[in-house]
Amino acid sequence: MAHSNIKFFILTGDPGVGKTTLTKKILSILSDKGIKVAGFYTEEVRNNRVREGFDIISLEGKRGRLARDQSLLNEPTKFKVGKYGVLVEEFEQIALPCLAKVPDNQTCLILDEIGKMEFFSTSFKLKIKEIFSPTSNNVVLATIPIRKSDAIIESIRNNSKSKIWVVSLLHANIALYL
Known part of the structure; x- marks a missing residue:
């Protein structure tokens, strides 16, 4: 089977297996090779080794809160995943501009992550549907649950244009040494 349509x-x-670690490593390799990239990644936020939540970081370096432990927030959020309150507006302020600028098929779009927390944003969800539509020519590196x-x-x-890799701890650890 030819992979030209991928x-x-x-x-x-x-969760926690190293998808973001691997994504950041691939991102670094793409950048080193002069390949244009756009998008964002998410990162755990820890304090004294205790996870407090997640941030979203654009590839331009803009950072916002995606979710925080409810106990650290001044008021409850509309959306929750487990003990985390999802900060949809803050997420959208970083994620949506990253996706608005997806120019051409010469740019690799990095989407780490497309998941439950991110999908509380209707605007984000609609944009994802468009990016992965049958007529799309976008080249995408994404993580999904x-x-x-x-x-x-x-x-x-x-999707017939998708190639899926299941990441294990072994893959993520190997990537650190590449």
Whole structure:
């Protein structure tokens, strides 16, 4: 089978397995090779080794809060995942401009992550649907949850233009040494 129709490079795996670590390593390699990139990645926020939440960071270096432990927030959020309150507006302020600028098929779009927290944003969800549409020519490196979830995420997983890799701790550890 020829892989010339593959446009979507999708990493999946259990939470904390190293999908973001691997994404950042690939991002570094793409940049070193002079390949244009756009998009964002997410990162755990820890304090004294205790996870307090997650941030979103654009590839231009803009950072915002994606989610925080509810106990650290002044008021409850509309959306929650486990003990985390999702800060949809802050997420959108970083994520949506990254996606608005997806210029051409010469740019690799980095989307770490497309998941439950991010999908509380309707605008983000609609943009993801567009990016992965059948007529799309975008080249994308994205991470998605390993468990079946939203129909849009499942359509990405099952897209004929997608190549899926299940990341294990071994992959992430090897990537650190490349």
